[in-house]
Amino acid sequence: MKVSKKVIDFINNNWDGCVRNNMQDVDTLIGMPYPYTIPAIGHFEEMYYWDTYFTNVGLLISGRQQLAKNNVDNILFLVNKYGFMPNGNRECFLNQSQPPFLSIMVRDIYEYYKDEVWLYGAYNALKKEYEFWQTKRTLGNGLNHYGGNAETVETCTQMADYFKSRVKTEPDCDNISLGKHCRASCESGWDMNPRFGFCCDKYAAVDLNSLLFMLEANMAYFSKILNISEDDIWDDRADKRKKIMLNTMDDGNGVLLDLNAKTNSLSKILSAASFFPLYAGLVTPAKADAIVHGLSRLEAEYGILTCEKNEVEGLYQWDYPNGWACLQFIAMKGLDNYGFKTQAKRIALKYISLVDKIFDETGKLWEKYNVVNGSLDVNNEYEQPAMLGWSAGVYLAACKYCELLDN
Numbered sequence: 001m002k003v004s005k006k007v008i009d010f011i012n013n014n015w016d017g018c019v020r021n022n023m024q025d026v027d028t029l030i031g032m033p034y035p036y037t038i039p040a041i042g043h044f045e046e047m048y049y050w051d052t053y054f055t056n057v058g059l060l061i062s063g064r065q066q067l068a069k070n071n072v073d074n075i076l077f078l079v080n081k082y083g084f085m086p087n088g089n090r091e092c093f094l095n096q097s098q099p100p101f102l103s104i105m106v107r108d109i110y111e112y113y114k115d116e117v118w119l120y121g122a123y124n125a126l127k128k129e130y131e132f133w134q135t136k137r138t139l140g141n142g143l144n145h146y147g148g149n150a151e152t153v154e155t156c157t158q159m160a161d162y163f164k165s166r167v168k169t170e171p172d173c174d175n176i177s178l179g180k181h182c183r184a185s186c187e188s189g190w191d192m193n194p195r196f197g198f199c200c201d202k203y204a205a206v207d208l209n210s211l212l213f214m215l216e217a218n219m220a221y222f223s224k225i226l227n228i229s230e231d232d233i234w235d236d237r238a239d240k241r242k243k244i245m246l247n248t249m250d251d252g253n254g255v256l257l258d259l260n261a262k263t264n265s266l267s268k269i270l271s272a273a274s275f276f277p278l279y280a281g282l283v284t285p286a287k288a289d290a291i292v293h294g295l296s297r298l299e300a301e302y303g304i305l306t307c308e309k310n311e312v313e314g315l316y317q318w319d320y321p322n323g324w325a326c327l328q329f330i331a332m333k334g335l336d337n338y339g340f341k342t343q344a345k346r347i348a349l350k351y352i353s354l355v356d357k358i359f360d361e362t363g364k365l366w367e368k369y370n371v372v373n374g375s376l377d378v379n380n381e382y383e384q385p386a387m388l389g390w391s392a393g394v395y396l397a398a399c400k401y402c403e404l405l406d407n
Contacts, residue, residue, distance in 0.1 A: 001349060003404040004356040010365070011392040015064060017041045018055075018388050030089040033077055034070035039389035040367070046088040047074060049098035050189050051390050053105055054326050058393025061400055065112055072105045076125045084132035087186065095149045096187035100211050102129055103218040116226060123222045130215060139261040142244040143204035144212055148183030159183050163192065166381040169314035171198045192381065193318035194307060195258055195269045203267070204259040206249055210276035213241050217280075242282045254290025256283065270297055271307040272327040278334030288338035295343065302354045303371035304331045304347060317381045323371030325351070325387075325394035332401060348398035355395050365391040 021035040029046065036047040037055050052071050059068040079085050085102060087093035106122045137144045148155075156179025163182035164170060171178055177199065184200035185191045188208070196203045220234035249256040251266055256277045258267040274291055277283045297308045303323040310320065318324070328351045335344035354369055358376060364386035370377045378384065399405045 001352070001402070001404065003352060003399050004359065007356060007359050007365070007395060008399075008405075010359070010363075011058070011388070011396065012062060014041060014388050015059070015062065015067075015392075019067065020045065020047075028091040030078070030086075030091065032074040032089055034073050035067065036071050036074045036089075037067065037389065040385045040387045043385035046090045046093070047071065048088040049075070049085050050101050050326070053101035054329060054390035054393040056105055056108065056393065057329070058389075058396045060108060060112070061393075061396040061405070065109075068105075069109050069113070072102075072109050072122075075102055075105070076122055079125045079129050083128050084136075085129060095151075095155070096147075096183055097132070098187060098189050099207060100129060100133065100215060102126060103215040104211075107218050107221070110222075110225075119222060120226055123219070123226060123228070126215065126219060126222075130212075130219070133212060139202075139204055141204065141248070141261055142240060143209050143248075143259070143261070145201055145203055145261070146184040146187040146205055146208060147201045148180060148187065151180055151183065156180060156183075159186075167192050167314040167316060173198050190273075190306075190318040192314075192316050193271070194310060194312035194314070194316050195267050195271050195273065195318075197260075197267075199260070199262070202260055202262045204249070204261055205273065206245075206256050206258050207273040207276040209241060209245055209249075210280040210282060213238050213245070213282050214280045216241065245277070245282065246284075246287070250287070253294070254283075254287040255294060256287070269307050269310055269312070270294070272298060272304050272331060274298075275304075275327070275331040275334040278337055279330045281337050285338060288334075288340070292335065292338075292340055292343060298331075299347070300371045301350075302369065302374040303328050303350045305371060315379055315381060317368065317379050319379055321370045321372035322368045322378045323351075323354075324368050325391040329394045329397055332398065336401070345402055348401045351398050352395065352402065352404070355391070362386075365395070367391060 018037045019035050020038055022031050024031040038044045039048055039051040056068040056071055075085050084097050087096050087098050103126055110119045133144050137147050139145050156176045159179035159182040160175035180201045181198045216234050216238035220231040223231040249259050251257050255274050278288050298305050304327055305320050306322050307319045332344045332348050354374055367387040368378050
């Protein structure tokens, strides 16, 4: 297979169009000290938290290490300013965070620059982020949940109305509960999805806790490098989280699912979030084999489904038949971690082929695709923007994984 030179050229020619530089606050936009990337050309004007990780993957492959480092330094700046990383650098995003990929971004930058002075500052900022999740988003069972900050009756009602307008359904629950669910779903990055029913804030999300396990493991790694002598503390935290996850989130067949901590029951929806434990390297080989054994439930002709096909009412963009770039990456890397290289390469090639196909038809990259029929016929809660960010980053990562990029 040959990679599309047109797509590679499009990515390389459009990185700069996604760069913004505002050092001062402007209206609701929060100023940051360094230039940063936005996820889409002509649509968004903010840097978003978890989008940035996948964008950085592409920037590092493209030789734009300084821009990737700028992105991370801006996130560290916001963590130090607010005590957590907001959804993005906009005042309206201060009520929620997003999936915590910062420790992984820090590790990527450190392993390129090997700057221990910089790492020491990042380590202390990461302690603040960890404290946020451990004080603001705990369930009492050793695991964490997505949620929101300073919820009021007014904000919950606003979020409930927002949810109904987006998902086109009228849930049988009060506005306070629905508003908290909606806010938590936004913090999950999967806004909106059927994984959590209408109580996302009550769930120990499998992706969130996998990322927090990685945060704990990365902090142990950083501590050893910096000779801080805190690695045993972090290792112990990671080990405890792993044990709890393996004991409480297993569906009985080895696949980890979201856990409703209030009812002590597992989600009835299998989603690509179950690849996160493989990405984090926290499951046994037997449990990794279980997700591979059931791969057909999530793998379609053109890639990994966000959720398996289901009968949940409503219009959810993080659902069947949609496939998102970030989830193709997580599945590919997770499978590779456990030696399932044939499956990982197959998924990577599917994503490359899909992006090439749609690019030939539209001349653009998109934030999500229909991975069942290989089209843009997707569940849309809003008009889909043409993307660069994470679609470009994952495309380049898939090409690199399949050894299709020129050295």
